[in-house]
Amino acid sequence: MSAPRTLHDDEPAMDETLVRGLLTDQFPRWAALPLRPVASDGTQNLLFRLGDDLVVRMPRTPGAAADVPGEQDTVRRLAPRLPVAVPEPLGTGAPGRGYPWPWAVYRWLPGTIPAGDRLKDPARLAVDVAEFVRALQKADPAGAPAAYRGGSLAPRDAGTRETIGRLEGIVDTGAATALWQDALDAPAWTGPDVWLHADLEPGNVLVDPETGRLTAVIDFGCAGLGDPAVDLIAAWYVLDEEGAAVFRTAVGHDEAAWRRGRGWALTIAVHELAYYRGRNAFMADTAARVLGRLLG
Structure with missing residues (x-):
């Protein structure tokens, strides 16, 4: 099981073993669900698909980690006022097993990112x-x-x-x-x-x-x-x-x-x-x- 490629200097090591351990310690109700890395070009969080309906977001940087509580407040506040889906926070994890920051579990949102100059409509x-x-x-x-x-x-x-x-x-x-x-x-x-x-x-x-x-x-x-x-x-x-x-x-x-x-x-x-x-x-x-x- 290889760890995802790091992107920033001093980024903590993260892999499925770490995430599974954090879930076992803090969210045992989800710990047995299938877990796999999400192929993503995101720069602030590593994503791990959890079962069919959930995603774990692991901040890569101190700045991204500092955003976790405020971002959850923001999406809860704005979601009812917006015409499309936004992330639904389901749980906030604490540092543990050598990982230094808060992390979060969200509802999985399906879709693909728009493909530059090859947009369908x-x-x-x-x-x-x-x-x-x-x-x-x-x-x-x-x-x-x-x-x-x-x-x-x-x-x-x-x-x-x-x-x-x-x-x-x-x-x-x-x-x-x-x-x-x-x-x-x-x-x-x-x-x-x-x-x-x-x-x-x-x-x-x-x-x-x-x-x-x-x-x-x-x-x-x-x-x-x-x-x-x-x-x-x-x-x-x-x-x-x-x-x-x-x-x-x-x-x-x-x-x-x-x-x-x-x-x-x-x-x-x-x-x-x-x-x-x-x-x-x-x-x-x-x-x-x-x-x-x-x-x-």
């Missing part, structure tokens, strides 16, 4: 994503935390420029810098902060493989209140050119928001490309595709 998916974003933005913000991404782009300026520079010869750094400056120059958001998912990337979106319709959105660790421009990244990350045009009409927002949204997509993509090259081909390829769309 781009226009319909675009409408579905827009409906999700609009419903999220209408949810009651009282007492909600700030989103991981959701404030001004300005604090990311130095790091984004440095990362663009490290991609010299890989991307058009002049075009990337110009797009970034345009996003910084866009008028700031002056409305009330709204609920954001803040990480609408392909790995966090599930679609029906037969129809291409949106069935679920997962991984709410970045969610919270902020500038609605952040969730416009779905236009480049999740959708193709056809879908992006439909999404823009369906989701709304003014040109200033779209300029900031392009900036968010750019800063996320350059950091992902720089970090995940040689570590995670799916994440690096997705980031390169996004940058190609933004700069092309």
Whole structure:
């Protein structure tokens, strides 16, 4: 039984033996269910399918582990207000057997991730994503935390420029810098902060493989209140050119928001490309595709 490949420096070792032991100690009612790793390109959690209906999420990093309680509160709060399924938390595990952090058991959500520029029904998916974003933005913000991404782009300026520079010869750094400056120059958001998912990337979106319709959105660790421009990244990350045009009409927002949204997509993509090259081909390829769309 081989351990899944580690992705980050100092990531704890995790395998089926560890997870089975933690379940035996803490959730004996589930300990005898079949357990197997889930093939996933996710970067923050390792997934283990538990029986037919459950999934164990094991954080890979301290940041992902710190998100566990807040994410569970968030999905419980938002689930009744959203038009598609979101993760249903069923149990929170404690550190044990050498594993240092909290972990969680969720209801398994079926579906496949959208396949970049090979979407089955781009226009319909675009409408579905827009409906999700609009419903999220209408949810009651009282007492909600700030989103991981959701404030001004300005604090990311130095790091984004440095990362663009490290991609010299890989991307058009002049075009990337110009797009970034345009996003910084866009008028700031002056409305009330709204609920954001803040990480609408392909790995966090599930679609029906037969129809291409949106069935679920997962991984709410970045969610919270902020500038609605952040969730416009779905236009480049999740959708193709056809879908992006439909999404823009369906989701709304003014040109200033779209300029900031392009900036968010750019800063996320350059950091992902720089970090995940040689570590995670799916994440690096997705980031390169996004940058190609933004700069092309």
